[in-house]
Amino acid sequence: MPLSAEQLAEIEAQRATPRPTLRATSEGMEAHLYTAHEVLDHGFIRVIDYMGDDSAIVQAARVSYGAGTKHVQNDDGLIRYLMRHWHSTPFEMCEIKLHVKLPVFVARQWIRHRTANVNEYSARYSILDREFYIPAPDALAAQSTVNNQGRGAVLEGEEAARVLEMLKSDSTRAYDHYEAMLSQEGQQGLARELARMNLPANIYTQWYWKVDLHNLFHFLRLRGDAHAQYEIRVYADAICNVVRDWVPLAFKAFEDYRVGGVNLSAAALDCMRRMLAGETVTQETSGLSKREWREFEAILK
C-alpha cells in the first residue's frame, strides 16, 4: 500500500483548508491537488503545486505579440496556432510540481530530461523503505525478437513463476542484508551511503519534480509513446490525466499535434504526393529504406 494512514491524514489536512488567492487558478487542477494517483504496485504521482492555466498561455503570448493578437478569434485558436508553429515559450509560462514515487530504474530514465527541477529522497542521509516493484503477470514480457529494445509476448507458466520468484527473493535478501549492514546493534554499522549500493534497481525512490508545461509535453510525448518502456509509460499516462484537467485547451492541442500527429520526411512526403496523384508507389520505387517504408506504411493505415 503506497501511503500510510498518517500520510493520508496529512494529505487530508492539506486538502481541507482552502485559502484565498489572487493568482490564476484551475478548478480542474484544484481537485487533484495533493491526492496520490497510484501507479504500478507501490508508486504514485501527486500534484503539489501548479502555476497558470490556459489563459496564462494566451496572456503571455499576447505580451509577446502585443495588440496584434486581437485578430485571433479566441484562446483555443491561438493555443492551437502556437502549438502548430512550435512557439514554445508561452507554454513555458505554466509550471507544475509533482511528488512522484517510482522504481529506481524508471527514475534513471526520467532524469535524462534535464530541463526540470528535482529533489530526490537521499539514501546517503536516510534509510529507504522495503518496497520493490514486482511486475504484474501481464507485464512480465519476453525480449522482443524484432526490436532490440522492446518487449514481445507475455511470459507464461513455469518461466513466469521462476522469474517472479527470483525478483522477489533477491529483493528480500538484498534488503535483509541492507538492514544487517546498517544495524548498530553489537557492531558499528556500515555508512548509509555505502549500504545502499546493495539495493537493486526495482526498489522505490521518491522525488519532487518541477517542470514547465512545454518541457512536460516533451516528456509526455516521448515517455507516453508506444515504444517507451511500459513502466514509465504508466507514469506518463497518469500525468496526462492530470494535465487534461489543468489546461484542457493546451492538452487538446498537444494530443492533436504531437500525440496523434506524425512527422513525414521529405522523401516520405514525396511518396504521399505521388500516391495522391494516383501513382502506385512501392518500397522499391519509394526512395525509402525498408525500415523507413515499413514505418511509412504504418502511418498510412
Add this chain to the structure above:
Amino acid sequence: MPLSAEQLAEIEAQRATPRPTLRATSEGMEAHLYTAHEVLDHGFIRVIDYMGDDSAIVQAARVSYGAGTKHVQNDDGLIRYLMRHWHSTPFEMCEIKLHVKLPVFVARQWIRHRTANVNEYSARYSILDREFYIPAPDALAAQSTVNNQGRGAVLEGEEAARVLEMLKSDSTRAYDHYEAMLSQEGQQGLARELARMNLPANIYTQWYWKVDLHNLFHFLRLRGDAHAQYEIRVYADAICNVVRDWVPLAFKAFEDYRVGGVNLSAAALDCMRRMLAGETVTQETSGLSKREWREFEAILK
C-alpha cells in the same frame, strides 16, 4: 506615465476577485500581485504569479533528506544550512513570473541569464510605443577613469544639458521616422520587422519573465551588486523588495550569505590567518597582486 487608465482598471479588476485555492500561498506576495512597481522613468516590474513559499523550500528539502531533517530545529535553520552549503535544488522549487517594462539596453544584459522563461513583446508583429529612457540628472554619469566599465562623477552644466538634448532629440527623430516608414497613407509602408531597426537602445520593451528562486537569487546577486550598471540595479532592487515579502526566511539567508558575504581566495585566506596571528601583512608580503590586495583591503574595512 507608465500605465494608462485602462491598464490600471484591468489591474484593479484582477486584484478585486480572490479565489479559493489549496496551494501554498504567501500573504506578503498576495499584496504585491499585479501591482506595478515603477522603475526608472517609464519602466516597472509587477508580479503576475508565484509558486511556493518558505515552507515549500523546506518541504522539498525534506523529501530530499527524508526523516533525518527532524534533527534540524526549525525551517529557518534548515534554510540557512541549505544556502550556506550551496544546496540549490530546494530553492528551485519556488517560482516567480514577472511582467517587466525596461529599456532595450537593459533587456540585453538581463537576457544573458539563460535559465529563465521569456515572452517578449514582438516588434515584428506589433508597433512599439513612443517611450524612451532619458536619465535623471543624477544618473548622468561620466566615464570612470579607474574602471573601464564603470561610472565616475555626475555630469554638470552645459555638458549635461548637451547630452540630454542629444538623447531626447535623437529619440524623437528616430521614432518620427519609425512612424513615417511604417505609415500606409499614400505609400505601401515598410515592414515592421525592418522599421524597428531604426529605434535606439533606450526605447522601452516589455516581457513576461519566469524564473525559479535559485536562479533569481543568482540574478539579484550579480545585477544588484555595486558594480552592476545603475539602470539594471534599480530593477534588481525593486525585485528584492518583492522577494523579501514573498519568502522572508530565504531572503534573509540570501542577504547574509550572498549579498553581505564575501569570497576569499586561498591566498587571501592565508593573509587573514597571518594577520589574526598578529603578523603585519603588506601587499609585498601578501602573495596577492596589487589589484587583489586592493580588493582584499576593501573587505577588511
Add this chain to the structure above:
Amino acid sequence: MPLSAEQLAEIEAQRATPRPTLRATSEGMEAHLYTAHEVLDHGFIRVIDYMGDDSAIVQAARVSYGAGTKHVQNDDGLIRYLMRHWHSTPFEMCEIKLHVKLPVFVARQWIRHRTANVNEYSARYSILDREFYIPAPDALAAQSTVNNQGRGAVLEGEEAARVLEMLKSDSTRAYDHYEAMLSQEGQQGLARELARMNLPANIYTQWYWKVDLHNLFHFLRLRGDAHAQYEIRVYADAICNVVRDWVPLAFKAFEDYRVGGVNLSAAALDCMRRMLAGETVTQETSGLSKREWREFEAILK
C-alpha cells in the same frame, strides 16, 4: 568592408600553422576554420573551433546502445535512425564555436536560443564601430497584408529612397552624437554604458557563440525557415554551408527529416488517409479550420 587588413593578416597567420592532434578531425571543416563568410553588408560568420564529426555521433550512440548496434549496417543508417526517432543526445556530442558579426536586432532574436554559450563584445567596456546594416534594395520590403509578422512586395521608387535616406541619416546622426557624448576633449565624457543607449538596432555587434549540433539544428530549422526574418535567415544559410562540410551525413539526415519534412496533426493525417482511400475531402468536411486547411493544402502540393 567587414575585415581590416590587419584582421585578415591575423586570420592568415592562424590558417598557416597546422598542428598535430589525436582528436577526431573533419577535413571539410578544416577548410573553413577562421575564414570569414560574409553575410549582409558588414556581417560575417567564421568557425573558431569544432569538436567531433559524423563518426563521433555514431561512437557516442554506440556507447549508448552498446554491442546491439552491430545490426545497423552503417553509420549513415544509424544517423538517419537517430534523427528520425528524435534520439538527440548523440548529436549533442558534436560542438561548434563561431565568431559572428551581426546587427543588434538580429542578435536579439538569436539570443532567444538559450542552450548555447555566448561572449558578446561589451559596449560598457569598449566603443562600438561605426557600422550599420542598411538593407539592399531587394530586401526593402513592405509590411505583409496577410501576415502580421511578415513581408510583402519590395518597396520601389520614392518610398524606397525615402526609407533608405532615413535609415542612413539617422544612423549617421546617432553615431555622431555617440562620439560627441563620449568625447573627453574639453569635457568629462559620458560613461560608455550610457552613451550606447543612443545607438539604433541596426548597428553591428559581434560575439563568440558555441553550441552543440542538436541545438544548432534546432536553431537552423527555425531560423532558416521561410517564415523567419530574412536578415537572420541569411546567417542560418551561411552556417548550413559550413555544417554540410563538417558532418555531411548528419546534415543530409537533417535536411530530409527536419528541413524538407512536415508535421501532420491527427486531423490532417485523417484527411490524408481519407484522400488516399479515394474520398474527396474539402475544408468543410476536413475537421480543420480554414487556416489549418490552407496550410494542409500547401503541404499536399
Add this chain to the structure above:
Amino acid sequence: MPLSAEQLAEIEAQRATPRPTLRATSEGMEAHLYTAHEVLDHGFIRVIDYMGDDSAIVQAARVSYGAGTKHVQNDDGLIRYLMRHWHSTPFEMCEIKLHVKLPVFVARQWIRHRTANVNEYSARYSILDREFYIPAPDALAAQSTVNNQGRGAVLEGEEAARVLEMLKSDSTRAYDHYEAMLSQEGQQGLARELARMNLPANIYTQWYWKVDLHNLFHFLRLRGDAHAQYEIRVYADAICNVVRDWVPLAFKAFEDYRVGGVNLSAAALDCMRRMLAGETVTQETSGLSKREWREFEAILK
C-alpha cells in the same frame, strides 16, 4: 581489469595516428587522449575529445571586452580576474568529452549536474557486464555519528568481513539470476529492460559525458569537496589531474579561488573584522549559531 586486450588495442590504434588541424591544441591534453585512467576497482575516465585551451578563454573574453583588455598585462592576470569576479562565460568556451565507467550509485549523483551532455550504455538494448564495485578495506566506513550523511571510522574484523561477504554474494547471485532470466535456452527469456531491475546499484555502467569548463569546475568543486562521497570524489580527483594539464592557468585560478577559497557570511565577516581589531569574539558574542561558529572556527585555523 577494466579494459580487455581488444579494447586496449583499439585505444592504441587511436593514439597512433595524429592528424593535422588548425584548431587550438593543448599539448598537455593530447598526452591524455583516449588513455584510461583507472578509478576504483573497475572504473576509469578517459578523454575522448576537447575544445580550446587557456588562450581560448582569453580570446573569448577579449571579444567580450574588446580592445579594452589590452590594459590587462597577460593571460594569467585576465583569467584570474575572470575567475575572481564570476565572469563565467569565457570558461564556457572550452569543452571536454569523457568516457567514464562508474558504479550506478555514483552515476545517480553525477547526473544531477544537468548542464552537460550524456550518452549512457543502454541496458534496455544491451546486456551489462558482470562487474561490481566492492570497496577496498580502507573504504569500508561506518556511519558517522556526527554527520547524518557522512562516514566515520573504518570497519574492522568480523564486521568488515561480513559486509564484504554480503556485497559479494548478493552481487553474484543478482547477476546469476539476471543471466538466468535473460537466457533463451529452453525458454523465451525475459526482456532486457525488465531483467536489469534485479541488478544492484554497485554494478558498473558507462557513459560519454560532455561538459564545458565552467560547469566542469562547478562539478569538481562540489564533488571533489571533502564532504562529497569518497566514491565520486576519486572521479573528481582523476578529472582534476587531466584538467590541470589541459588548461594550467585556468586550473590554478580555480584552485586558488574555488577549491582553496572560502565564503564568509556577512555575520562571519563582521566577526573577522572585530577580531582583527583586537576584540575577543566567542560564539555567544558572534551572532552565529553553534554550527556556524564551528564552521567559522574551522576556517580560521
